[in-house]
Amino acid sequence: MPAPDIEICDFIVIGAGSAGCVLADRLSADVRSTVLVLEFGGSDRSVLIQMPAALSIPMNMTRYNWGYETEPEPRLGGRRLQCPRGKVIGGSSSINGLVYVRGNPLDFERWEEEGASGWGYRHVLPYFQRTESRQEGGNAWRGGSGPLA
Structure with a gap:
């Protein structure tokens, strides 16, 4: 190209x-x-990324993961924790096990009560629904015509 x-x-x-x-x-x-x-990384069209059961494989490959670690953690005996960060189109979402969760509605309500005006669940729900597709025989509360199944 x-x-x-x-x-x-x-x-x-x-x-x-x-x-x-x-x-x-x-x-x-x-x-x-x-x-x-x-984007520095390449395509995420690999069986190792697309197959949920292979979730730990791309997280441990330098081809797909930047390999970031924390500084030594004093309360963990100086160990460093791995922080998998995706190096592919789709970023970290491509190597995170393909999990989609809206979040707890009560968290959004609490954030609004604490001053995050417009972040109540009733405000953010339409945005979640816009991204979700309703599946045949699926839950009626899940989305509409969005790209996420």
Whole structure:
């Protein structure tokens, strides 16, 4: 693929993780805009990533994981903890075991009570539903026509 002319791009998104991909999708919804997404890692179309049972394999491969660790943890005898971070299109979401959870509604309510105006569950629920697809025979409370099954 030829190198893009970044001088004529309206937007440059660095990183094709979850946030970068959503941002690029939203920005490119305006057909008049040009969006360039830069990602260091390659494709996540590997059986090792797509198969949930293989979850620990990509987390432990330098091809798919940046290999970050914490500083030595004093209360853990100086051990360093691994912090798997995805080095593929889809970022860490591609190597995290394919788990999707909305979050506890009571957490959102508490955040709003503590001052996060507009973050109550009734406010964020439509955004969750916009991303979810309703499955045949599935729960009626799950989404509508979004991309997530």
